[in-house]
Amino acid sequence: MTLSTPLLAAVPLVASLLGPALSGAAPEQYATATRVPDTPARPDVAEHDPAQDAGVLSYWTPERMAKALPLGLPVVFAKGGLLSSLAPPVTGDDPAPPREATRAGVSHRSARPLATTTGSRWAVGGAVTKTTGRVFLTLNGVDFVCSASTVRSRNRDLVVTAGHCVKDGTGAWARNWTFVPGYRKDGSQPYGRWTARRMFVAGPWARAADDNHDIAMVALSPSRGRHVADVVGVQDIAFGSPRGGRTISFGYPADPPYDGRHLVYCSGALRDDPYGGTQDQGLGCDMTAGASGGPWLSRFDTATGKGTITSLSSFKYSDDQRTMYGPLLGESAKKLYELAGRA
Template sequence: MLVAWAVAVAVASPAQAAPAAAQNAGSPTASTIQSSEEYWTPERMKSAIPADLPQATVSQQQQAVPRPGPSGKHDGVAPKGVQASADVITMSGRVFFVSDQGQNMSCSGSTVNSDGKKLVFTAGHCVHGGGAGRGWFDVNRWVFVPGYNNGNRPYGTWNAYQQWTKTAWINNANRAFDVAAVVMQQLNGRRIVDAVGGQGIKWGAGYGLRTYMFGYPAGPPFNGSLLYQCNGNTRNEGGFPTLSCNMTGGASGGPWLENYGATFWAYVNGVNSWMFWNGSPSNVFKWQSPYFSYDTAGSLFDQVKNM
């Protein structure tokens, strides 16, 4: 079951690999502290292209995946709520950016608690094109809109300061490392986690976990206007956590929340990365996330947690 969060309801519906290098890279920093709202008009947001990858090919599925680590071991940081109303709606949001090829595009993301209180986690392909000839997306036009709802921006439009992702994604478009963290600028003198709350983050937790995945699907039959969710127990398919879900393009980068409960605060333990469909991209039947190990999420979080 896929749910249009808090607004509508709609039916939506690895073998251990060799060790992988835990290397990260950061984009240039933003050259302006001015709001990008002048660029991201409602019209541009409405027409933004969903930024999602094609179906996984056999060669892509055979790429090396990060080490799972000891069974049952996990690490990370606890979520932070700032007020009674801080929950998955305030911490989840829609991402808008201009790609390295000059296209206006959209993804999804989630705030994550850290010492710096400025982080948004998303997919690597929401900050960098991945592979030969591709580059960073325009950091001066990369924005996060928490609680986006039918064009409304109840918690403001937050500008990026710097993007970070894995070198394995940058160099080879290796989807096992398709995860990113974006350090956000302050808005009206406040840090984003202080303003809307931040989910915890966890890695090395294994498979078979009850997980809720969230995102803003924008490809047909959806239009990017609402936050949706799917849920189930993660299964191991070739080293990639997998969930059945029919969210379409635009949901990329949305959080996979483990230990999601009555408080609506939880632990990001994956991100929407790769969708699989039958016939056309409007008939999606499952999504995968990179496995969150120290090689992926842990080392990336440590790199940026104090920024």
């Protein structure tokens, strides 16, 4: 399906969340799966070189960053078990989320993470407060924000996010793409910011905006000669995890009742897509636009703030705004990761 513009409207986990381990310009290039004898096939990936974005750091003035709009979670209409289209973008005139969501998202803070929550501020600290960050980007001439996480990789420059935070489905690639790890509520950037050196999305996302493949990897340019992994650390990533179990997700939701200034988390059990339209799994989560691309972690240790990324925030159904869906990280995502990690 194709995302609307300019405003665009897990996997499984094994360990429990209780206790210390809570369980433009450049043309896109497609790597086909055509095999040549004795030559390994390149993965089905769309790549983009954002070299035209020279001066991106000066582009993101404090004023532009403050005015950037939350890039909406694609909202999918469910009818007869089929995915038909995307809902209109969320606007300031839309009704506020349920009171319970407002309480959880804005007021609840706890020194002890909840085993089940649909949206609470993360006040425990740990590595996740540095590895998770906000993404600032320009898509079809409009400035937006998303979420992303650093991930362990060979090049020490890799972040993972949602495909729709990097490329508008079959449409344009994002410009001015910048990652700000550990973003703070006063707008400060304690660990600096990194720009995109190379962008990668799965071929099915670039060709058809397939929600099963709403995944992107971005190789970052060093900042002041330093790799992002060496400055803020990384989260591990796993592919082909079993379905079901529990997860904890993180992001910077920016539509009401959230304001994008706080790291928020959801935690609970995973369930299959009830409409059968995707292979994604759902998590009870009230996070709103701006949280797109935030990591879902299994085997999460509250003492260290580290876990294993097994999915990310992708979309919601039109008739269920209380459930977030995330794609399975399977063989396609693994090939995407391996290619991006060598960039």
